[in-house]
Amino acid sequence: MRATFHFTLPAKVKKKKKWFVSSCPVLDIYSQGETKEKALENLIEAVRLFFISCYERGTLDNALKESGFKAVEIKSSKAEHPSKKYESIDVPIPFHIPNKSGQFTCHA
Incomplete structure:
Protein backbone atom coordinates (compact mmCIF):
# COMPACT_ATOMS: atom_id res chain seq x y z
CA MET A 1 0.00 0.00 0.00
CA ARG A 2 1.18 3.54 -0.73
CA ALA A 3 0.46 7.02 0.52
CA THR A 4 1.70 10.19 -1.14
CA PHE A 5 2.09 13.65 0.34
CA HIS A 6 2.10 16.55 -2.13
CA PHE A 7 3.84 19.85 -1.49
CA THR A 8 2.96 22.76 -3.76
CA LEU A 9 5.78 25.27 -3.52
CA PRO A 10 6.83 28.51 -5.18
CA ALA A 11 9.71 28.33 -7.65
CA LYS A 12 11.74 30.73 -9.76
CA VAL A 13 13.66 30.12 -12.97
CA LYS A 14 16.28 32.48 -14.41
CA LYS A 15 18.34 32.17 -17.56
CA LYS A 16 22.09 32.34 -16.82
CA LYS A 17 24.07 32.21 -20.05
CA LYS A 18 23.29 28.78 -21.56
CA TRP A 19 21.74 27.35 -18.35
CA PHE A 20 18.43 27.82 -16.60
CA VAL A 21 18.80 28.10 -12.81
CA SER A 22 15.76 27.11 -10.77
CA SER A 23 15.17 27.77 -7.10
CA CYS A 24 12.66 27.13 -4.35
CA PRO A 25 13.16 30.27 -2.24
CA VAL A 26 11.23 29.07 0.82
CA LEU A 27 13.60 26.10 1.21
CA ASP A 28 16.71 27.78 -0.26
CA ILE A 29 17.18 24.89 -2.72
CA TYR A 30 18.63 25.41 -6.20
CA SER A 31 19.06 23.33 -9.34
CA GLN A 32 19.70 23.87 -13.04
CA GLY A 33 19.05 22.49 -16.49
CA GLU A 34 19.66 23.15 -20.17
CA THR A 35 15.97 24.09 -20.59
CA LYS A 36 13.46 25.76 -18.29
CA GLY A 68 8.74 29.33 8.18
CA PHE A 69 6.08 26.68 7.55
CA LYS A 70 3.03 26.78 9.84
CA ALA A 71 0.05 24.44 9.89
CA VAL A 72 -3.16 26.27 9.02
CA GLU A 73 -6.79 25.32 8.77
CA ILE A 74 -8.16 25.01 5.24
CA LYS A 75 -10.96 27.56 4.97
CA SER A 76 -12.14 26.84 1.43
CA SER A 77 -11.72 24.34 -1.36
CA LYS A 78 -9.84 26.91 -3.46
CA ALA A 79 -6.12 26.32 -3.53
CA GLU A 80 -3.98 29.32 -2.72
CA HIS A 81 -1.73 30.24 -5.63
CA PRO A 82 1.73 31.73 -5.25
CA SER A 83 2.16 35.31 -6.45
CA LYS A 84 2.67 35.89 -10.16
CA LYS A 85 6.31 36.51 -9.31
CA TYR A 86 6.74 32.75 -8.80
CA GLU A 87 5.89 29.59 -10.65
CA SER A 88 4.40 26.67 -8.78
CA ILE A 89 5.92 23.19 -8.48
CA ASP A 90 4.20 20.07 -7.18
CA VAL A 91 6.54 17.76 -5.25
CA PRO A 92 5.14 14.26 -4.58
CA ILE A 93 6.66 12.38 -1.64
CA PRO A 94 5.62 8.70 -1.84
CA PHE A 95 5.64 6.38 1.16
CA HIS A 96 5.20 2.61 1.33
CA ILE A 97 2.92 1.35 4.10
CA PRO A 98 3.53 -2.30 5.03
CA ASN A 99 0.34 -4.28 5.54
CA LYS A 100 0.58 -6.01 8.91
CA SER A 101 -2.07 -8.73 8.92
CA GLY A 102 -4.64 -6.31 7.54
CA GLN A 103 -4.59 -4.23 10.75
CA PHE A 104 -3.87 -0.55 10.83
CA THR A 105 -3.03 1.16 14.08
CA CYS A 106 -2.76 4.88 14.75
CA HIS A 107 0.62 5.72 16.25
CA ALA A 108 -0.08 9.42 16.80
Whole structure:
Protein backbone atom coordinates (compact mmCIF):
# COMPACT_ATOMS: atom_id res chain seq x y z
CA MET A 1 0.00 0.00 0.00
CA ARG A 2 1.18 3.54 -0.73
CA ALA A 3 0.46 7.02 0.52
CA THR A 4 1.70 10.19 -1.14
CA PHE A 5 2.09 13.65 0.34
CA HIS A 6 2.10 16.55 -2.13
CA PHE A 7 3.84 19.85 -1.49
CA THR A 8 2.96 22.76 -3.76
CA LEU A 9 5.78 25.27 -3.52
CA PRO A 10 6.83 28.51 -5.18
CA ALA A 11 9.71 28.33 -7.65
CA LYS A 12 11.74 30.73 -9.76
CA VAL A 13 13.66 30.12 -12.97
CA LYS A 14 16.28 32.48 -14.41
CA LYS A 15 18.34 32.17 -17.56
CA LYS A 16 22.09 32.34 -16.82
CA LYS A 17 24.07 32.21 -20.05
CA LYS A 18 23.29 28.78 -21.56
CA TRP A 19 21.74 27.35 -18.35
CA PHE A 20 18.43 27.82 -16.60
CA VAL A 21 18.80 28.10 -12.81
CA SER A 22 15.76 27.11 -10.77
CA SER A 23 15.17 27.77 -7.10
CA CYS A 24 12.66 27.13 -4.35
CA PRO A 25 13.16 30.27 -2.24
CA VAL A 26 11.23 29.07 0.82
CA LEU A 27 13.60 26.10 1.21
CA ASP A 28 16.71 27.78 -0.26
CA ILE A 29 17.18 24.89 -2.72
CA TYR A 30 18.63 25.41 -6.20
CA SER A 31 19.06 23.33 -9.34
CA GLN A 32 19.70 23.87 -13.04
CA GLY A 33 19.05 22.49 -16.49
CA GLU A 34 19.66 23.15 -20.17
CA THR A 35 15.97 24.09 -20.59
CA LYS A 36 13.46 25.76 -18.29
CA GLU A 37 11.49 22.51 -18.08
CA LYS A 38 14.60 20.48 -17.19
CA ALA A 39 15.60 23.03 -14.54
CA LEU A 40 12.15 22.74 -12.92
CA GLU A 41 12.23 18.93 -13.18
CA ASN A 42 15.66 18.89 -11.50
CA LEU A 43 14.41 21.27 -8.80
CA ILE A 44 11.45 19.01 -8.03
CA GLU A 45 13.85 16.07 -7.66
CA ALA A 46 16.18 18.09 -5.39
CA VAL A 47 13.27 19.17 -3.15
CA ARG A 48 11.90 15.60 -3.09
CA LEU A 49 15.29 14.23 -2.01
CA PHE A 50 15.61 16.97 0.62
CA PHE A 51 12.21 16.05 2.13
CA ILE A 52 12.99 12.32 2.08
CA SER A 53 16.40 12.91 3.67
CA CYS A 54 14.85 15.04 6.42
CA TYR A 55 12.14 12.43 7.03
CA GLU A 56 14.68 9.59 7.27
CA ARG A 57 16.82 11.58 9.74
CA GLY A 58 13.77 12.60 11.82
CA THR A 59 14.31 16.30 11.12
CA LEU A 60 11.45 17.08 8.71
CA ASP A 61 9.37 18.94 11.31
CA ASN A 62 12.35 21.12 12.31
CA ALA A 63 13.32 21.80 8.69
CA LEU A 64 9.77 22.93 7.86
CA LYS A 65 9.50 25.10 10.99
CA GLU A 66 12.92 26.69 10.36
CA SER A 67 11.79 27.52 6.80
CA GLY A 68 8.74 29.33 8.18
CA PHE A 69 6.08 26.68 7.55
CA LYS A 70 3.03 26.78 9.84
CA ALA A 71 0.05 24.44 9.89
CA VAL A 72 -3.16 26.27 9.02
CA GLU A 73 -6.79 25.32 8.77
CA ILE A 74 -8.16 25.01 5.24
CA LYS A 75 -10.96 27.56 4.97
CA SER A 76 -12.14 26.84 1.43
CA SER A 77 -11.72 24.34 -1.36
CA LYS A 78 -9.84 26.91 -3.46
CA ALA A 79 -6.12 26.32 -3.53
CA GLU A 80 -3.98 29.32 -2.72
CA HIS A 81 -1.73 30.24 -5.63
CA PRO A 82 1.73 31.73 -5.25
CA SER A 83 2.16 35.31 -6.45
CA LYS A 84 2.67 35.89 -10.16
CA LYS A 85 6.31 36.51 -9.31
CA TYR A 86 6.74 32.75 -8.80
CA GLU A 87 5.89 29.59 -10.65
CA SER A 88 4.40 26.67 -8.78
CA ILE A 89 5.92 23.19 -8.48
CA ASP A 90 4.20 20.07 -7.18
CA VAL A 91 6.54 17.76 -5.25
CA PRO A 92 5.14 14.26 -4.58
CA ILE A 93 6.66 12.38 -1.64
CA PRO A 94 5.62 8.70 -1.84
CA PHE A 95 5.64 6.38 1.16
CA HIS A 96 5.20 2.61 1.33
CA ILE A 97 2.92 1.35 4.10
CA PRO A 98 3.53 -2.30 5.03
CA ASN A 99 0.34 -4.28 5.54
CA LYS A 100 0.58 -6.01 8.91
CA SER A 101 -2.07 -8.73 8.92
CA GLY A 102 -4.64 -6.31 7.54
CA GLN A 103 -4.59 -4.23 10.75
CA PHE A 104 -3.87 -0.55 10.83
CA THR A 105 -3.03 1.16 14.08
CA CYS A 106 -2.76 4.88 14.75
CA HIS A 107 0.62 5.72 16.25
CA ALA A 108 -0.08 9.42 16.80
